[in-house]
Amino acid sequence: MAQYVMSVLDDVAGGRATPEEAAAIDVFNEELQAKGHWVFAGGLAAPSAATVVDARDGEPVFTDGPYLESKEHIIGFWIIEAPHLDAALRLAAGGSKSCNRRIELRPVLSE
Amino acid sequence: MTGAGEAITRVHREEWARVVAALARRLGDLDVAEEVAAEAFAIAVERWPVDGVPPNPGAWLTTTAYRRAVDRLRREAKREDKHREAMMLFSAPEPLGAIDDDRLRLIFTCCHPALAMEARIALTLRMVGGLGVPEIARAFLVEEAAMSRRITRAKAKIKDARIPYGVPYREDLPARVAGVLAVLYLIFNEGYLTSGDGAAVRGDLTAEAIRLTRLVGVLLPGDGEVAGLLALMVLTEARRAARVSAGGELVPLMEQDRDAWDRSLIAEGHALVRARLASGQAPGRYQILAAINAVHTDAGDSRDTDWSQVVALYDQLVRVDPSPIVRLNRAIAVAELDGPQVALAEVDGLPLDGYRAFHATRADLLRRLGRDDEARAAYDRAIALPGNAAETAHLIRAARGLVRRSR
Numbered sequence: 012m013a014q015y016v017m018s019v020l021d022d023v024a025g026g027r028a029t030p031e032e033a034a035a036i037d038v039f040n041e042e043l044q045a046k047g048h049w050v051f052a053g054g055l056a057a058p059s060a061a062t063v064v065d066a067r068d069g070e071p072v073f074t075d076g077p078y079l080e081s082k083e084h085i086i087g088f089w090i091i092e093a094p095h096l097d098a099a100l101r102l103a104a105g106g107s108k109s110c111n112r113r114i115e116l117r118p119v120l121s122e
Numbered sequence: 123m124t125g126a127g128e129a130i131t132r133v134h135r136e137e138w139a140r141v142v143a144a145l146a147r148r149l150g151d152l153d154v155a156e157e158v159a160a161e162a163f164a165i166a167v168e169r170w171p172v173d174g175v176p177p178n179p180g181a182w183l184t185t186t187a188y189r190r191a192v193d194r195l196r197r198e199a200k201r202e203d204k205h206r207e208a209m210m211l212f213s214a215p216e217p218l219g220a221i222d223d224d225r226l227r228l229i230f231t232c233c234h235p236a237l238a239m240e241a242r243i244a245l246t247l248r249m250v251g252g253l254g255v256p257e258i259a260r261a262f263l264v265e266e267a268a269m270s271r272r273i274t275r276a277k278a279k280i281k282d283a284r285i286p287y288g289v290p291y292r293e294d295l296p297a298r299v300a301g302v303l304a305v306l307y308l309i310f311n312e313g314y315l316t317s318g319d320g321a322a323v324r325g326d327l328t329a330e331a332i333r334l335t336r337l338v339g340v341l342l343p344g345d346g347e348v349a350g351l352l353a354l355m356v357l358t359e360a361r362r363a364a365r366v367s368a369g370g371e372l373v374p375l376m377e378q379d380r381d382a383w384d385r386s387l388i389a390e391g392h393a394l395v396r397a398r399l400a401s402g403q404a405p406g407r408y409q410i411l412a413a414i415n416a417v418h419t420d421a422g423d424s425r426d427t428d429w430s431q432v433v434a435l436y437d438q439l440v441r442v443d444p445s446p447i448v449r450l451n452r453a454i455a456v457a458e459l460d461g462p463q464v465a466l467a468e469v470d471g472l473p474l475d476g477y478r479a480f481h482a483t484r485a486d487l488l489r490r491l492g493r494d495d496e497a498r499a500a501y502d503r504a505i506a507l508p509g510n511a512a513e514t515a516h517l518i519r520a521a522r523g524l525v526r527r528s529r
Contacts, residue, residue: 013284094284095284095285095286096234096236096283096284096285096286097285097286097290097291097294099284100236101291118282118283118284120282
């Protein structure tokens with residue numbers, strides 16, 4: 012089994028799911044749990060709520076805002092478990108349908 | 123060439139995919155499988171002229187390559203466990219059943235939809251076709267180092283994202299087969315209508331695409347679209363010699379010397395199309411395109427072409443694929459059946475302004491209607507757009523003909 016991150020992309024910063032989308036996401040989450048694919052999931056606050064922290068040179072420096080200005084933002088994510096990419100792609104398709112947004116599927120390094 | 127040399131060339135062509143595919147499954151690593159397969163062929167080049175060609179060359183190569191891989195793993199034994207874990211290719215979601223062949227696993231892996239199309243093409247030519255990286259780079263007018271990186275990146279993604287080494291889920295099968303056929307058709311078209319300034323037709327690429335499609339046909343014998351694509355390719359390939367003039371200009375279908383067409387390829391294509399018609403199943407895109415080509419190659423003289431049949435097939439194709447390019451091609455047939463005026467009405471307004479064939483078609487229809495000024499403008503638009511060099515030569519000649527006429 013390998014883990015994958017499914018990042019939910021949106022062009023509205025801090026966009027929220029509609030009640031219909033939220034209900035579909037709940038159904039999808041239950042299915043992930045029932046079939047043993049569930050690891051973790053969460054929605055993210057707007058990028059403007061982010062703080063960039065850099066402690067590489069000793070004293071941490073805090074900077075307001077996202078580290079990248081971009082048109083699209085990650086507004087939520089799932090971490091799933093799947094045996095291989097074909098299985099993960101199916102789950103990502105289900106996730107994309109449920110939240111009505113594009114998803115970036117990316118493997119977690121397994122070492 | 124010596125007997126052994128010829129045997130190696132033949133065995134390379136026939137056995138490369140089988141050797142790599144079997145090794146990939148046993149070793150769980152495409153990269154190592156490819157490298158040790160290449161090493162085994164290099165050993166054969168040294169040994170066979172001396173020792174003679176082994177009775178089962180494919181098995182000899184697989185065994186030799188496998189031993190090399192085992193030696194290599196032993197040398198790297200200090201980190202074997204971790205290495206092994208990281209190397210594993212992931213087995214098939216579905217059992218292969220009646221069509222159990224490692225080569226099919228290899229093809230589906232190389233043509234996986236999670237890989238970029240150009241990576242799928244390069245990987246398929248390297249891993250399944252056995253072409254060398256320099257050959258593939260030349261064929262696609264890319265620098266060798268860049269092509270090598272493209273293939274390396276694709277193999278790394280297969281490993282990191284865990285693209286399975288196997289046949290897709292049953293529900294995904296039609297889409298995945300369509301994906302494989304798209305790769306093969308792109309390879310064929312790159313050979314047939316070369317982009318850039320290379321030769322008008324690159325026979326090595328069209329031949330390779332046909333060979334790979336034949337292989338997929340053997341592995342998926344029940345698939346109508348595989349047979350359709352093979353028919354489409356052989357019927358197109360049959361016209362290759364007549365398609366470019368001695369001066370390097372593209373010769374349109376209607377002006378080609380039909381005696382120069384390859385009769386045996388046409389017979390093969392017609393037989394494939396007939397078999398698909400007899401199956402009674404609704405045809406897909408490639409089968410319909412093959413049928414259109416069968417109608418064209420059925421006419422001994424271009425004037426005998428059954429245009430109503432061609433237009434009827436295009437109507438069928440529009441239902442399967444209503445894209446503007448299909449509509450453009452349909453209009454070309456309509457021009458022969460109902461005249462250029464009707465065809466022009468269908469062509470105008472298609473959203474294909476950046477597409478050379480659109481302007482070339484308009485130019486030809488306007489020329490036939492005697493609207494020379496508009497035709498000239500359309501030829502100029504077509505010539506200015508990128509495309510095949512032989513096609514450019516043809517368009518320039520057609521535009522010049524117009525100038526002479528108007529004088």
